[in-house]
Amino acid sequence: MSATTETPAPAAAPAAHGIFGFTRAQAVAFVVMLAAIVILPHILYPIFLMRVLMGALFACAFNLLIGYLGLLSFGHAAFYGMGAYLGAWALKVWHLDAALAILVGGATGGLLGLALGWLAIRRSGIYFAMITLALAQMVYFFCVEAPFTGGEDGIQQIPRGVAFGLFPLHSDMAMYWFTAAIFLAGFLLIHRVIHSPFGQVLKAIRENEPRAISLGYRVQDYKLIAFVLSAFLSGIAGATTSVIFGIATLDGVVSDRSGDVVLTTLVGGLGTVFGPVVGAAVTTAMENYLAQFGSWVTITQGAIFVVCVLAFRRGIVGEVAARLKLSL
Amino acid sequence: MADHILETEGLTKEFNGFVAVDHVALGVRTGTIHALIGPNGAGKTTCFNLLTGFLPATAGRIRFKGRDITGMRPAEVARLGLVRSFQISAVFPRLTALENVRLALQRARGRSFDFWRSERVLARYNDRAHQLLFDVGLSEFVHTVAGQLAYGQKRALEIATTLALDPEMMLLDEPTAGMTHADVERIVELIHTIRAGRTILMVEHNLSVVEGLCDTITVLTRGRVLAEGDYAAVSANPEVIAAYLGSEAPHAEPAHA
Ligand SMILES: Nc1ncnc2c1ncn2[C@@H]1O[C@H](COP(=O)(O)OP(=O)(O)O)[C@@H](O)[C@H]1O
Ligand SMILES: [Mg+2]
Numbered sequence: 001m002s003a004t005t006e007t008p009a010p011a012a013a014p015a016a017h018g019i020f021g022f023t024r025a026q027a028v029a030f031v032v033m034l035a036a037i038v039i040l041p042h043i044l045y046p047i048f049l050m051r052v053l054m055g056a057l058f059a060c061a062f063n064l065l066i067g068y069l070g071l072l073s074f075g076h077a078a079f080y081g082m083g084a085y086l087g088a089w090a091l092k093v094w095h096l097d098a099a100l101a102i103l104v105g106g107a108t109g110g111l112l113g114l115a116l117g118w119l120a121i122r123r124s125g126i127y128f129a130m131i132t133l134a135l136a137q138m139v140y141f142f143c144v145e146a147p148f149t150g151g152e153d154g155i156q157q158i159p160r161g162v163a164f165g166l167f168p169l170h171s172d173m174a175m176y177w178f179t180a181a182i183f184l185a186g187f188l189l190i191h192r193v194i195h196s197p198f199g200q201v202l203k204a205i206r207e208n209e210p211r212a213i214s215l216g217y218r219v220q221d222y223k224l225i226a227f228v229l230s231a232f233l234s235g236i237a238g239a240t241t242s243v244i245f246g247i248a249t250l251d252g253v254v255s256d257r258s259g260d261v262v263l264t265t266l267v268g269g270l271g272t273v274f275g276p277v278v279g280a281a282v283t284t285a286m287e288n289y290l291a292q293f294g295s296w297v298t299i300t301q302g303a304i305f306v307v308c309v310l311a312f313r314r315g316i317v318g319e320v321a322a323r324l325k326l327s328l
Numbered sequence: 329m330a331d332h333i334l335e336t337e338g339l340t341k342e343f344n345g346f347v348a349v350d351h352v353a354l355g356v357r358t359g360t361i362h363a364l365i366g367p368n369g370a371g372k373t374t375c376f377n378l379l380t381g382f383l384p385a386t387a388g389r390i391r392f393k394g395r396d397i398t399g400m401r402p403a404e405v406a407r408l409g410l411v412r413s414f415q416i417s418a419v420f421p422r423l424t425a426l427e428n429v430r431l432a433l434q435r436a437r438g439r440s441f442d443f444w445r446s447e448r449v450l451a452r453y454n455d456r457a458h459q460l461l462f463d464v465g466l467s468e469f470v471h472t473v474a475g476q477l478a479y480g481q482k483r484a485l486e487i488a489t490t491l492a493l494d495p496e497m498m499l500l501d502e503p504t505a506g507m508t509h510a511d512v513e514r515i516v517e518l519i520h521t522i523r524a525g526r527t528i529l530m531v532e533h534n535l536s537v538v539e540g541l542c543d544t545i546t547v548l549t550r551g552r553v554l555a556e557g558d559y560a561a562v563s564a565n566p567e568v569i570a571a572y573l574g575s576e577a578p579h580a581e582p583a584h585a
Contacts, residue, residue: 010468207422211420
């Protein structure tokens with residue numbers, strides 16, 4: 001090991017963190033995002049935007065693990081898909097309030113996350129990824145066989161119902177505002193988690209796990225809590241999507257879904273606050289506008305993935321942030 | 329024995345048949361600075377890994393403060409007050425010096441599962457963290473990202489972070505390795521000031537550091553204890569001289585290892 005002789009210049013205290021722990025640049029980006037959420041439904045299809053928002057929430061939840069803890073899960077479809085099924089079931093069969101049904105979906109994701117996470121966090125790196133993939137495949141096969149999922153047909157004709165006993169969600173615009181509120185709540189929750197005493201420990205574990213252990217941190221507990229939070233929010237995203245489209249199918253639990261969320265996060269910028277949101281907008285738009293070309297979607301996605309990994313390793317937001325020397 | 333804070337009995341570690349630590353009986357007296365020396369590959373770092381639970385022992389027992397800690401998980405060992413440093417400097421590179429130290433304070437004082445609170449609650453640890461950074465000479469670098477610190481400063485930050493836990497016993501693995509002369513002196517002085525009320529077990533290659541600092545020295549070669557005693561006794565031991573001549577000279581090494 002070579003000794004560094006030059007001494008770094010002392011750094012000044014950082015400017016006090018503004019509202020809710022956002023830096024100035026992040027606060028600006030957040031306002032831009034809010035404006036987009038308010039204006040865009042008058043220009044673009046609300047249904048499309050709702051897909052973007054829930055894709056973004058799913059990717060943000062996934063990013064909590066990979067970006068802030070260095071844990072690459074290849075099994076997040078299990079939480080998203082099971083959340084979608086149970087949310088659908090709660091709405092259609094139990095006739096619960098839409099908000100409550102979505103919470104049921106989140107709880108399903110969280111509980112499943114507790115079980116799968118408990119098994120997976122014992123390993124790290126590629127082994128962690130493989131275990132999550134294998135466990136999610138088991139969940140998939142369970143869903144293929146279990147009668148309540150409706151097999152190939154899925155659970156169909158789910159009524160959107162009423163949120164909080166007050167807001168009927170039949171119109172797309174009503175559903176849109178409800179979806180936007182859920183997205184914002186999830187987004188801000190993740191931001192708060194990252195900027196909490198708990199989040200500080202997550203960063204320590206990512207940076208130097210043996211050192212965190214040697215300071216007396218029971219790192220498995222922290223990983224499991226983060227995993228459950230991530231799975232909970234994935235379940236919320238899945239359940240909300242099934243309410244939006246009135247259908248929950250095997251599409252939610254299939255391993256492609258786990259791959260999509262990895263892609264979305266990478267394209268947007270891993271470990272950035274806004275990267276997963278931008279990534280979701282880009283990948284959903286691509287899916288939407290390339291749909292007419294059939295299987296070309298997959299090939300184009302693959303190509304974009306390769307370009308991103310080779311040329312823009314930090315993802316769209318990561319590159320922009322690096323160029324502007326900002327944290328986004 | 330009551331005056332031993334740390335004791336091992338027949339401590340052994342095998343890696344696929346290779347015996348890295350071989351029936352080591354170590355006794356560290358409370359309040360002393362104890363050196364573990366020996367040529368590269370002697371098993372010193374492996375010993376540290378065993379003592380702190382980072383590796384499971386193949387055989388033998390470890391007692392800390394009279395309590396059997398064999399097989400205990402590393403985080404639990406740390407919570408009992410036996411805290412280690414690492415041979416390669418162990419900081420959280422993308423966090424500031426202040427945040428590094430606060431992470432230790434936050435653990436010791438219990439605030440770490442609050443995921444719904446703002447990290448602003450951690451400001452309550454700032455005064456103590458500033459004091460610790462001042463003690464190790466890093467006052468000017470409180471807000472510097474740890475990865476940008478010079479090598480000697482990283483080691484100092486590591487010690488400040490460990491001290492934040494106020495551990496009864498510290499294990500330091502080559503705290504002065506790869507340092508400039510001035511940095512070595514600063515660390516030696518620092519160890520002098522932090523020893524009050526503490527026991528320190530350290531791996532150290534620089535024998536002039538050992539001579540000036542340590543009460544007891546244990547010499548390890550090929551996993552076995554070759555000799556134990558104070559500096560005068562150990563350095564006069566013919567077996568130690570032979571062992572060192574076989575590999576590396578017992579003189580102080582150049583500052584840049
Ligand atoms: N995890 C491991 N797996 C296999 N062999 C190891 C491992 N750790 C250490 N060793 C071996 O054990 C011996 C002692 O290593 P170490 O304790 O690092 O020596 P020291 O710190 O005294 O230089 C060396 O021969 C090393 O190669
Ligand atoms: Mg060593």
